Amino acid sequence: MSDRLHIQVRRLPVDPGAAGTPLVELAGQRVSLTSLRRVPERFSSLFGAAKAGVGYGLCLCSTPPLRLVIRAGKGRYHLAGWPGEGDQHATGCDFHKLLQVSGRSAYTAGAIEETEQGTRVRLAVPLHLRSGRAAAARTPPPDLDSVPSATRRSVGLLGLLHLVWQDAGLSEWREPGQCRTWVDCHRALSHEVATCAVSDVPLSAVLHLVPPYRPETARATALAFDRFCGELGTSGRTTRRGLILGEIRLIEPTPYGYRIALRHQRTPVFSDAQLLDRVARSYRAAFSASLPEQSRRIVLAVVERTGRGYLRVVDMVAMLTNAQYLPAESSHEVRLTDHLVAAGRAFVKPLRYEAGAAVFPDFILVDVDPRVYVEVYGVQGQQAYEDHKRDKRAYYAAAGIPVLEWEVGDPLPDLPG
Template identity: 40%
Template sequence: MTNQRGRPPATRQRRGPPVRRRQIAGTQVRIAGKDIALSQLRRAPGAHRALIEQAKVVDGCGWCLCSDPAPRLVIRHRGGIYYLACWPDGGQQHARDCEFYNTGGQWSGRSQYQAGALQENDDGGASVALSLPLQVRTTTPATATASSRDAGTARSRMGLLGLLHYLWERADLTRSTPSSPAEPGRRGWARCSPLVQAATVGVTSAGLPLAWSCYVVPPFDPAHPEQHRAAFARFTDRLGERNGVVQRGLMMGAVRSWTPTRYGQRCDLRHHRVPIFFSAAQYERIRRSAPSAMTDQRPADSEQVVIALVSRSERGNLSAVGAAVMLTNADFVPADSTHEVVMADALTAANRAFIKPLRYDGDTASLPDFVLTDTEPATVVEVWGMLDREEYAARKQAKLSHYRGTDTPLIEWDVRTPLPDLGRRCR
């Protein structure tokens, strides 16, 4: 029994094709019966478009050849280009050295939400209930933008930082692996942007497709400087009031600079010429909510990623209604502090494979700072940076007790001391 797309019913667990064990370099995938290196597919996705379209119609998915049976891969489409991504909650079905491996919900802040805040379905789609709506009726009184959570209860809605973290996980950008000859160098915005764009596909909020309402700044191509102008014009044209409904939009990009203005701050994004304007009050809220990301003492090669809910002013400018900023290292691996940026860079330099657990909108989630995935069992990495605070010291002791009780391998760094040896592998 199949549906119209040739897939078995969603309630049936699909078994992947058998995998012949062989020595291969990097992750390999199977698309419509053909085996391809993932690095090759990412370098030239357009060259394999017909094959992926065939797989989407016949199988409804791709297959990863890292283990037997082969785990399914989601096929996503954005801007005429197809991408492969880890199947929801399927990260632990992959081999540890596979680029699609992740720890799923084991180390994630998504558990803090009530069921309706984030709902994922079996075909790779999802719906999120945002605390700041994408549409507002002009007859509806203004609502507070405070957290939709009472003390001791799970959040019923997702904030902008939670959405940013969710898309980062969905795009498999919380994971870092040693660079290969096929994909040398650092992972810049040119690599990240298409993956985040693809991650918006299949996600909705209040019935609105995120791929339609979220503009992820694409990488600038000097050879074709105007190629993205039409897409951005379509995005901005959708903003504004029609029939008593104000349409807002989401913009995401890497921050190039913040510049004071008469009324607040101007945020310029890398690869993009149109700024976002923040009121002084909005900018101060960002600084309070993300002090590590907004500090002037952050490492020179670190990055800020912003997601902003924007509206269009009477003058046609983009004005921020709300925003969240995420600190990352130069590879766009997220970090919760400037010390974590240093550790992420050190792990990368040591050729370690690791994952950064994300807290979403939570502020008390007891998550490790990093998780090394090239050991069995996985090794957690903790960066101790605020030991002069009583609450922080108590949380440290609780974590250490948990790791001892579960026999979890641990690497620690007290930031007052030199970095530990990160080259050894715990076995």
């Protein structure tokens, strides 16, 4: 344990959560959450009655029950956790969210809005281009690191990726013994995508979230992807682009640039060398020549369909994760993430949304009282880094926040509690 963790903490008991089938209540009737999500159309009358009555549903994971937001989109209803109450749900509950340090403070009002229908995002990247603007829009956008936080009136690609990842609960780890797969990620992300809009367009209408491959659904998946691609391209004076969210499997050179193969998807996307070089420099951890063992790389790409039917990447962001799809900003953070998971700890990885926008701890342990911030110090010999480290230590000391520090040249730290 770091000798800078001077404040005594106690380990919180593990809450096994809601055992068995999670239950919710709509208009006075108890219903299986699994059934609601699998066939929501069967419960439209209950959703409607609850929305017209008290205006919300109830989660029965705890006593007293906790409110649930009822959202409607495309004629289908969805349930979401009540804002600010996610950490009050039982640990095993689908609506449980660990208390997050959020990157939303990087934006002005209106960039991200919570509405009755869901989350509305003002996206900085145009997806519908009028003639004359398409060529100009292929020029790489300015580096968002140079834009002061107070002036960010729209959300960039990295901000959108971090937003949906965090809201889906994928930047937190809360139960020992879990083994998170892309199936779990896809399920969690699908709920967020269904109730999110970008620039007043449903995110589900412009985003292809790569589904996990299953032989029995391969044909339906291929047809859905063909429909997505069919919406792209130029018609008249308008060029339509789309978003693809998935995991990189392989990047290999071609005579014209690079071919990027995504896991679970047969159709690749293509990038020119200039774009991929810029992305690799912006997200060095995800494009390192020596990636941590079993780490993963998640990408959110803006794509256009060429005249020959290929998908060309016009912009892209990347996120490094460990094997459990927990985000990390360096190979050292992947090591510590694996250390925390192996120890059965519950923790949060704060996400900045935009690169350089805010200063957060690297992790927060949430299974101890008081909660412990975790800092990974991986740079040595740089005065600016040492000054930044000194300022963070002074801030934590003044605020009375317990901090566990790990200098990456030392053995992995002992954990409190």
